Amino acid sequence: MSNNSKCGWLLRCISCGTKWVLEVSFDIRDVKSIYHYCKKCRKNTFHEVLGRAENLNRDVE
Template identity: 55%
Template sequence: MPWKIRCANCNTEKVLNISFDISSQKTIYIYCNVCKRNTFNEILGYYE
């Protein structure tokens, strides 16, 4: 399931492919390739 997310620090948007539903969450804490560290990312929605 592809999800569109945005880094809270640098506002970089990317697609996150994971196999479970994260629609009940507002943010997810993962590695940002631009910031080069783990950051909070806003979940923008399901990407079709």
């Protein structure tokens, strides 16, 4: 496994559609959306929780 591999939750920005991995160890599958900073939009936006992500790059796009 490379240093770029991450485990966490796959999220998608509702505004621009960018997908990325949020590295937290707790279960967020019942959370419908998370308000978080989007690097592409350059502002805080809502992100949809798509599911568990393992061994994916942090920036999925």
